[in-house]
Amino acid sequence: MAWIYLVIASFGEIFGVMSINLYLRKKSYSWLAMIIFTFGSGFVFLSLAMRDIPLGTAYAVWTGLGAVGAVLIGIIFFKESAGWKRMLFLVCIIAGAVGLKVLG
Template sequence: MAWLFLVIASFGEIFGVMTINIYNERKSLFWLLAMIMTFGLGFYFLSLAMREIQLGTAYAIWTGLGAAGAVLMGILFFKESAGWKRMLFLSFIIAGAVGLKIMD
Protein backbone atom coordinates (compact mmCIF):
# COMPACT_ATOMS: atom_id res chain seq x y z
CA MET A 1 0.00 0.00 0.00
CA ALA A 2 2.93 2.34 0.69
CA TRP A 3 3.97 2.29 -2.96
CA LEU A 4 0.45 3.25 -4.02
CA PHE A 5 0.57 6.14 -1.55
CA LEU A 6 3.88 7.21 -3.05
CA VAL A 7 2.45 7.23 -6.58
CA ILE A 8 -0.55 9.27 -5.37
CA ALA A 9 1.86 11.66 -3.63
CA SER A 10 3.74 12.04 -6.91
CA PHE A 11 0.51 13.04 -8.64
CA GLY A 12 0.09 15.70 -5.95
CA GLU A 13 3.54 16.99 -6.88
CA ILE A 14 2.79 16.92 -10.61
CA PHE A 15 -0.57 18.66 -10.35
CA GLY A 16 0.76 21.06 -7.74
CA VAL A 17 3.46 22.27 -10.12
CA MET A 18 0.91 22.46 -12.91
CA THR A 19 -1.37 24.64 -10.79
CA ILE A 20 1.56 26.97 -10.05
CA ASN A 21 1.93 27.54 -13.77
CA ILE A 22 -1.81 28.12 -14.21
CA TYR A 23 -1.92 30.40 -11.16
CA ASN A 24 0.93 32.48 -12.59
CA GLU A 25 -1.11 32.94 -15.77
CA ARG A 26 -4.53 33.62 -14.22
CA LYS A 27 -3.92 34.88 -10.64
CA SER A 28 -7.23 33.73 -9.21
CA LEU A 29 -8.11 32.56 -5.71
CA PHE A 30 -9.41 29.28 -7.14
CA TRP A 31 -6.02 28.35 -8.62
CA LEU A 32 -4.20 29.46 -5.48
CA LEU A 33 -6.41 27.17 -3.37
CA ALA A 34 -6.05 24.36 -5.92
CA MET A 35 -2.27 24.69 -5.67
CA ILE A 36 -2.32 24.57 -1.86
CA MET A 37 -4.69 21.61 -1.85
CA THR A 38 -2.79 19.51 -4.40
CA PHE A 39 0.56 20.06 -2.69
CA GLY A 40 -1.05 19.39 0.71
CA LEU A 41 -2.50 16.09 -0.48
CA GLY A 42 0.84 15.20 -2.04
CA PHE A 43 2.66 15.80 1.24
CA TYR A 44 0.01 13.87 3.16
CA PHE A 45 0.34 10.79 0.94
CA LEU A 46 4.13 11.11 1.01
CA SER A 47 4.00 10.96 4.80
CA LEU A 48 1.83 7.83 4.61
CA ALA A 49 4.25 6.20 2.19
CA MET A 50 7.22 7.02 4.41
CA ARG A 51 5.79 4.89 7.20
CA GLU A 52 7.03 1.84 5.26
CA ILE A 53 9.46 3.16 2.64
CA GLN A 54 12.87 4.52 3.61
CA LEU A 55 13.13 8.31 3.58
CA GLY A 56 15.81 8.51 0.88
CA THR A 57 14.03 6.10 -1.42
CA ALA A 58 10.59 7.66 -0.93
CA TYR A 59 11.84 11.20 -1.44
CA ALA A 60 13.93 10.36 -4.49
CA ILE A 61 11.08 8.51 -6.18
CA TRP A 62 8.56 11.21 -5.23
CA THR A 63 10.68 13.99 -6.67
CA GLY A 64 11.70 11.89 -9.68
CA LEU A 65 8.17 10.97 -10.64
CA GLY A 66 7.06 14.51 -9.90
CA ALA A 67 9.77 15.97 -12.11
CA ALA A 68 9.10 13.50 -14.93
CA GLY A 69 5.38 14.12 -14.70
CA ALA A 70 5.87 17.89 -14.68
CA VAL A 71 8.02 17.68 -17.81
CA LEU A 72 5.36 15.58 -19.55
CA MET A 73 2.59 17.97 -18.46
CA GLY A 74 4.62 20.90 -19.75
CA ILE A 75 5.01 19.19 -23.11
CA LEU A 76 1.39 18.07 -23.37
CA PHE A 77 -0.42 21.13 -22.02
CA PHE A 78 1.94 24.11 -22.08
CA LYS A 79 3.69 23.65 -25.45
CA GLU A 80 7.16 23.13 -23.99
CA SER A 81 9.78 21.50 -26.21
CA ALA A 82 10.09 17.74 -26.47
CA GLY A 83 13.55 17.55 -27.99
CA TRP A 84 15.53 14.35 -27.92
CA LYS A 85 17.98 15.63 -25.31
CA ARG A 86 15.12 16.53 -22.99
CA MET A 87 13.57 13.08 -23.47
CA LEU A 88 16.95 11.41 -22.88
CA PHE A 89 17.41 13.09 -19.52
CA LEU A 90 13.78 12.47 -18.61
CA SER A 91 14.43 8.76 -19.20
CA PHE A 92 17.40 8.99 -16.79
CA ILE A 93 15.08 10.34 -14.08
CA ILE A 94 12.61 7.50 -14.67
CA ALA A 95 15.42 4.90 -14.74
CA GLY A 96 16.69 6.22 -11.41
CA ALA A 97 13.25 5.92 -9.81
CA VAL A 98 12.84 2.39 -11.15
CA GLY A 99 16.32 1.47 -9.92
CA LEU A 100 15.54 2.71 -6.43
CA LYS A 101 12.33 0.67 -6.38
CA ILE A 102 14.17 -2.45 -7.49
CA MET A 103 16.89 -1.98 -4.86
CA ASP A 104 14.47 -1.34 -1.97
Template sequence: MAWFFLVIASLGEIFGVMMINLYNQKKSYFWLFMMTLSFGFGFYFLSLAMRDIQLGTAYAIWTGLGAAGAVLVGILFFKESAGWKRMLFLSCIIAGAAGLKVLE
Protein backbone atom coordinates in the same frame (compact mmCIF):
# COMPACT_ATOMS: atom_id res chain seq x y z
CA MET B 1 0.24 -0.16 -0.25
CA ALA B 2 3.07 2.27 0.55
CA TRP B 3 4.21 2.30 -3.09
CA PHE B 4 0.67 3.10 -4.19
CA PHE B 5 0.62 5.99 -1.71
CA LEU B 6 3.93 7.20 -3.13
CA VAL B 7 2.56 7.26 -6.67
CA ILE B 8 -0.52 9.15 -5.47
CA ALA B 9 1.78 11.59 -3.63
CA SER B 10 3.69 12.14 -6.87
CA LEU B 11 0.44 13.06 -8.61
CA GLY B 12 -0.09 15.71 -5.95
CA GLU B 13 3.36 17.07 -6.76
CA ILE B 14 2.67 17.05 -10.50
CA PHE B 15 -0.69 18.78 -10.21
CA GLY B 16 0.72 21.24 -7.67
CA VAL B 17 3.39 22.36 -10.13
CA MET B 18 0.77 22.57 -12.85
CA MET B 19 -1.34 24.79 -10.59
CA ILE B 20 1.67 27.07 -9.99
CA ASN B 21 1.90 27.60 -13.73
CA LEU B 22 -1.83 28.25 -14.04
CA TYR B 23 -1.71 30.63 -11.07
CA ASN B 24 1.18 32.55 -12.66
CA GLN B 25 -0.84 32.88 -15.87
CA LYS B 26 -4.22 33.83 -14.39
CA LYS B 27 -3.50 35.21 -10.88
CA SER B 28 -6.77 34.08 -9.31
CA TYR B 29 -7.44 32.79 -5.81
CA PHE B 30 -8.97 29.65 -7.33
CA TRP B 31 -5.62 28.53 -8.77
CA LEU B 32 -3.85 29.48 -5.54
CA PHE B 33 -6.32 27.35 -3.59
CA MET B 34 -5.94 24.46 -6.05
CA MET B 35 -2.14 24.69 -5.76
CA THR B 36 -2.31 24.55 -1.96
CA LEU B 37 -4.77 21.66 -2.08
CA SER B 38 -2.65 19.69 -4.56
CA PHE B 39 0.56 20.06 -2.59
CA GLY B 40 -1.23 19.27 0.69
CA PHE B 41 -2.65 16.13 -0.91
CA GLY B 42 0.83 15.15 -2.09
CA PHE B 43 2.45 15.74 1.29
CA TYR B 44 -0.24 13.75 3.07
CA PHE B 45 0.23 10.71 0.85
CA LEU B 46 4.01 11.08 1.03
CA SER B 47 3.75 10.88 4.82
CA LEU B 48 1.68 7.70 4.52
CA ALA B 49 4.22 6.17 2.14
CA MET B 50 7.12 7.03 4.44
CA ARG B 51 5.68 4.81 7.17
CA ASP B 52 7.00 1.80 5.22
CA ILE B 53 9.53 3.21 2.73
CA GLN B 54 12.88 4.66 3.76
CA LEU B 55 13.03 8.46 3.77
CA GLY B 56 15.73 8.77 1.11
CA THR B 57 14.08 6.33 -1.26
CA ALA B 58 10.59 7.78 -0.80
CA TYR B 59 11.75 11.36 -1.27
CA ALA B 60 13.92 10.58 -4.30
CA ILE B 61 11.14 8.68 -6.05
CA TRP B 62 8.54 11.32 -5.12
CA THR B 63 10.62 14.14 -6.54
CA GLY B 64 11.75 12.07 -9.54
CA LEU B 65 8.22 11.11 -10.54
CA GLY B 66 7.08 14.65 -9.81
CA ALA B 67 9.80 16.13 -12.01
CA ALA B 68 9.16 13.65 -14.82
CA GLY B 69 5.42 14.25 -14.60
CA ALA B 70 5.90 18.01 -14.61
CA VAL B 71 7.97 17.76 -17.79
CA LEU B 72 5.25 15.67 -19.44
CA VAL B 73 2.51 18.07 -18.30
CA GLY B 74 4.54 20.96 -19.71
CA ILE B 75 4.87 19.19 -23.04
CA LEU B 76 1.25 18.03 -23.24
CA PHE B 77 -0.58 21.07 -21.86
CA PHE B 78 1.74 24.08 -22.05
CA LYS B 79 3.41 23.51 -25.44
CA GLU B 80 6.93 23.10 -24.06
CA SER B 81 9.54 21.49 -26.30
CA ALA B 82 9.86 17.70 -26.49
CA GLY B 83 13.26 17.39 -28.12
CA TRP B 84 15.22 14.14 -28.03
CA LYS B 85 17.73 15.48 -25.49
CA ARG B 86 14.92 16.39 -23.11
CA MET B 87 13.40 12.94 -23.53
CA LEU B 88 16.78 11.29 -22.97
CA PHE B 89 17.28 13.02 -19.62
CA LEU B 90 13.66 12.48 -18.66
CA SER B 91 14.25 8.75 -19.15
CA CYS B 92 17.33 9.03 -16.89
CA ILE B 93 15.14 10.44 -14.11
CA ILE B 94 12.65 7.60 -14.55
CA ALA B 95 15.43 4.99 -14.67
CA GLY B 96 16.90 6.38 -11.45
CA ALA B 97 13.54 6.18 -9.68
CA ALA B 98 13.03 2.63 -10.94
CA GLY B 99 16.54 1.70 -9.77
CA LEU B 100 15.78 2.92 -6.26
CA LYS B 101 12.62 0.83 -6.23
CA VAL B 102 14.58 -2.26 -7.28
CA LEU B 103 17.18 -1.68 -4.55
CA GLU B 104 14.57 -1.08 -1.81
Protein backbone atom coordinates in the same frame (compact mmCIF):
# COMPACT_ATOMS: atom_id res chain seq x y z
CA MET C 1 0.09 -0.03 -0.32
CA ALA C 2 2.96 2.33 0.45
CA TRP C 3 4.05 2.44 -3.18
CA ILE C 4 0.52 3.34 -4.25
CA TYR C 5 0.55 6.17 -1.71
CA LEU C 6 3.87 7.31 -3.15
CA VAL C 7 2.48 7.43 -6.69
CA ILE C 8 -0.56 9.38 -5.47
CA ALA C 9 1.78 11.76 -3.65
CA SER C 10 3.67 12.29 -6.91
CA PHE C 11 0.44 13.31 -8.60
CA GLY C 12 0.02 15.90 -5.86
CA GLU C 13 3.39 17.36 -6.81
CA ILE C 14 2.67 17.21 -10.55
CA PHE C 15 -0.69 18.93 -10.29
CA GLY C 16 0.68 21.36 -7.72
CA VAL C 17 3.32 22.57 -10.17
CA MET C 18 0.73 22.73 -12.93
CA SER C 19 -1.49 24.80 -10.62
CA ILE C 20 1.37 27.22 -10.00
CA ASN C 21 1.77 27.69 -13.74
CA LEU C 22 -1.96 28.28 -14.17
CA TYR C 23 -2.02 30.65 -11.21
CA LEU C 24 0.76 32.72 -12.76
CA ARG C 25 -1.30 32.99 -15.96
CA LYS C 26 -4.65 33.76 -14.29
CA LYS C 27 -4.11 35.10 -10.80
CA SER C 28 -7.22 33.95 -8.99
CA TYR C 29 -7.93 32.64 -5.53
CA SER C 30 -9.26 29.39 -6.94
CA TRP C 31 -5.86 28.52 -8.46
CA LEU C 32 -4.16 29.57 -5.23
CA ALA C 33 -6.47 27.23 -3.32
CA MET C 34 -5.69 24.48 -5.84
CA ILE C 35 -1.95 24.92 -5.19
CA ILE C 36 -2.48 24.51 -1.45
CA PHE C 37 -4.80 21.53 -1.90
CA THR C 38 -2.64 19.61 -4.38
CA PHE C 39 0.65 20.10 -2.57
CA GLY C 40 -1.03 19.46 0.79
CA SER C 41 -2.55 16.20 -0.37
CA GLY C 42 0.77 15.22 -1.92
CA PHE C 43 2.52 15.69 1.42
CA VAL C 44 -0.16 13.70 3.24
CA PHE C 45 0.28 10.75 0.89
CA LEU C 46 4.07 11.08 1.04
CA SER C 47 3.91 10.81 4.81
CA LEU C 48 1.73 7.70 4.52
CA ALA C 49 4.19 6.14 2.09
CA MET C 50 7.13 6.91 4.36
CA ARG C 51 5.68 4.67 7.07
CA ASP C 52 6.97 1.69 5.06
CA ILE C 53 9.44 3.13 2.55
CA PRO C 54 12.80 4.53 3.71
CA LEU C 55 13.07 8.32 3.61
CA GLY C 56 15.78 8.51 0.94
CA THR C 57 14.01 6.12 -1.40
CA ALA C 58 10.58 7.69 -0.90
CA TYR C 59 11.84 11.22 -1.45
CA ALA C 60 13.92 10.33 -4.50
CA VAL C 61 11.08 8.43 -6.17
CA TRP C 62 8.55 11.16 -5.24
CA THR C 63 10.64 13.96 -6.69
CA GLY C 64 11.63 11.85 -9.72
CA LEU C 65 8.06 10.99 -10.63
CA GLY C 66 7.04 14.57 -9.93
CA ALA C 67 9.76 15.92 -12.19
CA VAL C 68 8.92 13.54 -15.02
CA GLY C 69 5.22 14.25 -14.67
CA ALA C 70 5.76 18.01 -14.60
CA VAL C 71 7.88 17.88 -17.75
CA LEU C 72 5.26 15.76 -19.53
CA ILE C 73 2.47 18.14 -18.43
CA GLY C 74 4.56 21.04 -19.76
CA ILE C 75 5.04 19.30 -23.10
CA ILE C 76 1.43 18.17 -23.48
CA PHE C 77 -0.47 21.18 -22.15
CA PHE C 78 1.91 24.14 -22.26
CA LYS C 79 3.70 23.48 -25.57
CA GLU C 80 7.18 23.13 -24.07
CA SER C 81 9.88 21.52 -26.19
CA ALA C 82 10.22 17.74 -26.36
CA GLY C 83 13.72 17.42 -27.76
CA TRP C 84 15.58 14.13 -27.71
CA LYS C 85 18.04 15.34 -25.07
CA ARG C 86 15.20 16.26 -22.77
CA MET C 87 13.60 12.85 -23.28
CA LEU C 88 16.94 11.11 -22.68
CA PHE C 89 17.32 12.73 -19.28
CA LEU C 90 13.72 11.92 -18.39
CA VAL C 91 14.56 8.28 -19.04
CA CYS C 92 17.55 8.68 -16.70
CA ILE C 93 15.29 10.00 -13.94
CA ILE C 94 12.88 7.09 -14.42
CA ALA C 95 15.75 4.59 -14.44
CA GLY C 96 17.03 6.06 -11.16
CA ALA C 97 13.61 5.77 -9.53
CA VAL C 98 13.20 2.17 -10.73
CA GLY C 99 16.71 1.36 -9.55
CA LEU C 100 15.93 2.66 -6.07
CA LYS C 101 12.77 0.55 -5.93
CA VAL C 102 14.53 -2.59 -7.14
CA LEU C 103 17.58 -2.21 -4.92
CA GLY C 104 15.76 -0.68 -1.90
